[in-house]
Amino acid sequence: MKIEDEHAASTRPAAEALPLVTIVALCYNHAQFLAEALDSILVQTYPNLEVILVDDASTDASPAILERYAAANPTWQLLLLPQNLGNCAAFNRAYRQSQGGFLIDFATDDVLLPNRITQQVAAFQQLEPSYGVVYSDAELIDEHSRLVRRHYRRDARGRLHPQPASGDVFADVLSRYFISTPTMLMRRATLNDLGGYDETLAYEDFDFWVRAARNWQFHFLNEVTTRKRLHAASMSRRGYRPNDPFLASTIQVCRKALMLCRTPAERAALAVRLRWEMRQAVRWHNFPEARELYRLLQKTTRPHLVDWVLSQWAKVGGFARG
Structure with a gap:
């Protein structure tokens, strides 16, 4: 050496x-x-x-x-x-x-x-x-x-x-x-x-x-x-496909996150996530999950008009699939 x-x-x-x-x-x-x-x-x-x-x-x-x-x-x-x-x-x-x-x-x-x-x-x-x-x-x-x-x-x-x-x-x-x-x-x-x-x-x-x-x-x-x-x-x-098992977990984590938020800025950050997840859920026809994401969004901030429209689309889509 x-x-x-x-x-x-x-x-x-x-x-x-x-x-x-x-x-x-x-x-x-x-x-x-x-x-x-x-x-x-x-x-x-x-x-x-x-x-x-x-x-x-x-x-x-x-x-x-x-x-x-x-x-x-x-x-x-x-x-x-x-x-x-x-x-x-x-x-x-x-x-x-x-x-x-x-x-x-x-x-x-x-x-x-x-x-x-x-x-x-x-x-x-x-x-x-x-x-x-x-x-x-x-x-x-x-x-x-x-x-x-x-x-x-x-x-x-x-x-x-x-x-x-x-x-x-x-x-x-x-x-x-x-x-x-x-x-x-x-x-x-x-x-x-x-x-x-x-x-x-x-x-x-x-x-x-x-x-x-x-x-x-x-x-x-x-x-x-x-x-x-x-x-x-x-x-x-495999995410966001119909019957995606990960989406239910994402919603569960978002519920935990809401409980952990301490400030309006943190709730606003969670709202960004919820909006994105709701759009993906509607896109892939996961309508019950989209409606649950909208309910969580309502607890973080005042929903936008487009949020409400997507929630109604999810409601109609859910009836149609049922």
Whole structure:
């Protein structure tokens, strides 16, 4: 070993001096992508990791692949769930037996870039303890791992769109989507505060953002740390279709958000979200849900004329379908 290499090695912090980070690797029928995802854990430059592999009753070859990686990496834990629990409950199973001071909810159709955890832990170490989440930019990739684009687009002046927010982001997460969920590193104390994910919901991120942002700050790290997979079976591709199970969860989260709002500005931010969700519900003929969103909107602000028109359209549409 060269002298400069020896010096670099001697100045790196020992693994045990760094906070433990838990990667909860959640799998459901990801056999096609699983090796790439798990290999991306193996090449992380951050040394102090706890890895928990969770298979949510996959019906493809995923369990066999997970068993092979667990056998090759004896420190990794493996949970093969006998019944499909859904993302929220499956994550909670691993979270409750984990030890890390920070956690990553890692869907195994995505890919971690090698410096992901090193960069995010370093960011946390520069922040106040009031920060519960560090998130970043991501590359969006297709089924063949080809780059599609980045999560944040840049305009001619280099500004990011959607504009990320840092600090107190409660009103921001009420009014708009801007966080790339797979990029989040979460503080364990934040998850403990929330009791983990809400297992009554069909998806986790919107609810987590709302409840966590009420009392914790978020930090945007302007780095690409993750490759997010776009494919036909991904959850993001199933939203707003007729009989969408996620829409009922969105309404449930909006009810929680209304109870957490403290100021007129926060209620106005929630109204922006409710209007957008109501339009999507009407567009996809989810008329009962559109009417419920309108009722929530009435509790946040005085509805606009177009809001009332959409609510009447939803009422007529519901009668027609009935």
